[in-house]
Amino acid sequence: MSDRHDTTTLRIAVAQLNPTVGDVTGNLAKAREARADAARQGADLLLLTELFISGYPPEDLVLKPAFLKACRRAVEALAQDTADGGPGVIIGFPRQDETGRYNAVAVLDGGAIQAVRDKVDLPNYGEFDEKRVFDQGAMPGPVNFRGIRLGIPICEDIWGDLGVCETLAESGAEILLSPNGSPYYRGKVDVRHQMALKQVIETGLPLLYANQLGGQDELVFDGASFAINADKSLAFQMSQFEEAVSVTTWKKNGRNGTGTQDGDGEGWRCIDGPMSLIPEREEADYRACLLGFRDYVNKNSFRNVVLGLSGGIDSALCAAIAVDALGEERVRCVMLPYRYTSQDSLTDAAACAKALGCHYDIVPIEDPVRGFMTALSEMFEGTEEGITEENLQSRTRGTILMAISNKFGSMVVTTGNKSEMSVGYATLYGDMNGGFNPIKDLYKMQVYALSRWRNANVPAGALGPSGEVIPVNIIDKAPSAELRPNQTDQDSLPPYPALDDILECLVELEMGTEEIVARGHDVATVHRIEHLLYIAEYKRRQSAPGVKITKKNFGRDRRYPITNRFRDR
Incomplete structure (x- = not known):
């Protein structure tokens, strides 16, 4: 691993890029291009997103041994690049060993794979079904990167309740770097900020959240990578819906560091990074x-x-x-x-x-x-x-x-x-x-x-x-x-404002018909719309894919049976 004398400054390049599922060669080329960009900007470390080398989500592609081998070879090739003394790399990839198949990240530096960490909390709700194809990783400890202890919780590891971030903090992590594949829905950026803030409060550590960009079938990954400092302030905010490699500067405060402006607190703080406006509605x-x-x-x-x-x-x-x-x-x-x-x-x-x-x-x-x-x-x-x-x-x-x-x-x-x-x-x-x-x-x-x-x-x-x-x-x-x-x-349907409200209550919120009627809707209309919703399932099962915008789209999120006699009345 590269020598590093200054352990009070760390320049992290956050790569918010658009990989293509299955294009291992193309994704490796993107990672190399991002590393060259990071090197030009003087970065010490390049952080790529969850399962970057395979593209996310790879679904059942990871059941194919040839695909897993191709991903491994690409990560090893990228590791060899780091022998040049330039930036180290954190990159997501699917890995197989004798114990199982994992959603993993590799830490690359000094020409080799220095460490591997596996995702612990596998999401199995909504659009996610990772338990279908991956095994649960062991509870991780921090990775030593050039004298700095990095905690690398992977996506759901910061969203779930398994205590991955707390374990990393307790075992000596100094910064949390979280590679994500978090799809868009309306208002999701605020949800991510709140989730990250919760982990910062619980661990006392700053958290850098790097998110994938791009469309993959129905899902859109919107980027909007960010970090929250230990004092709960937003440290930087990258743009939404745009590819970028942004270098962020981190300083260590306290005994061996430069001190903070207000003079209190030890540990790492992001002092420089982009601050983009996030589009609304x-x-x-x-x-x-x-x-x-x-x-x-x-x-x-x-x-x-x-x-x-x-x-x-x-x-x-x-x-x-x-x-x-x-x-x-x-x-x-x-x-x-x-x-x-x-x-x-x-x-x-x-x-x-x-x-x-x-x-x-x-x-x-x-x-x-x-x-x-x-x-x-x-x-x-x-x-x-x-x-x-x-x-x-x-x-x-x-x-x-x-x-x-x-x-x-x-x-x-x-x-x-x-x-x-x-x-x-x-x-x-x-x-x-x-x-x-x-x-x-x-x-x-x-x-x-x-x-x-x-x-x-x-x-x-x-x-x-x-x-x-x-x-x-x-x-x-x-x-x-x-x-x-x-x-x-409107000959066949209620006025659209009423129809949309009834449907949102039924589809997104899974509300009972009595609750929906209590919102001021006609009872016969609510029952009719619920009936139409259920009997149209066979049509939707045959419909073209389309962009997910709401919390619950048809297909990946809402999976109702076609044969279904239940009616809520």
Whole structure:
């Protein structure tokens, strides 16, 4: 291990980067690039995030011995790099030995792996199921890095109740460095700050929280790495939704150190680091959708995307997110009009595509729908027209979009919001067709809020234009599927503010129907929405993945049975 004479100053480079699950070679290259950056900035130590070399979460990939061996080889190669006397490295990787398979970190310095620590507290709730693939690590002690004792609790080790941080403090750790893979949901940064503060109070040690960045399937890792000093003050705050390698300076106070400004207390204190503003509410949600969508498309190597632009709010917001994520030249919007499509919708869709600058086509569906009707006319003779015929319009659109996808290699963007997906107000193999849905976890009123926000703002890193990109008429008019004359969503559903509140109570909060009625909702409506929520489970099980924004998204978080006769009444 490298000689170190000054044990009163430590410069830690925090790497908030965007690894790709399974891309061991690419992730190693990212780690090396970050280490070179850290060296240029004079860092002693580079801190990377949880399971960085494999990408997080690797899920069942870690059951593959060849994958684990590739990860190990990459960590060993990075360890050899540290023989140059530059920064040491802390990096997360999945490791296997004769005792089990672990979510681990390696401490690299002086050309070798100097120490390994395993995650103790394996989360098994919500989007996490680590107990499925990892074994519980032993309670860790601190790692000696160049004369400084570092405690390295891995993610859930600071969130759970197993006392990992207290054990590290009791066994002599001087600083807690926590590599994390913590996904976004609205308000999560404050939750992390409170959790870290709790550990700082309990241990009396400063805590550095390094978080992964980037989209991985439904999850978005938002970065926003930070540290809290032992005096409970926020020491630094890195940006949210942006890659960065930031060097932070730590000083040791007390007998052998420089002393503190107020003259009290021994131990380490972060005296220098970035202090970024964290976006709030609509901006944060929009940027999460943007990052999750961009990474899904790019990491899965889609050249471009196509979506049906109906003239409604959902597809307009999806188009804006797509252009912001990928650039106008990679987005194709298609209007698929039928006899019930209003002139307003035709005008609004064209205006939206023009404002965004993306490719726009019109493909009428009158002939293919008539073809389906003709083919089924004998079988359907004597029956009344209704939902079946409406769904045929939606399925025709879905088929055409999939044909465009096949022909040009474009991923179909699906555009249903959480309110619709909750109650089954969507057509299997129709408007549910597609590869990914950027607004899947946004309720309808949130869709409106994000649309208004985007018209007034351009998010950092967006490739789309400024100004009004979603025509105001789309935001102001009554929403409609336009599958029959004079149809509006509110013919079939309660007003969206009421619907969204009922759904949030049922889905996010798991409230009983009596509690929901007590909030001022009609009892019959609450019972009907609960029924619709349960019977739409089979549809949701077949829906495209989409960005997680709320505490409880469909799929990873909320896993209800399809066959289910329970009703709360």
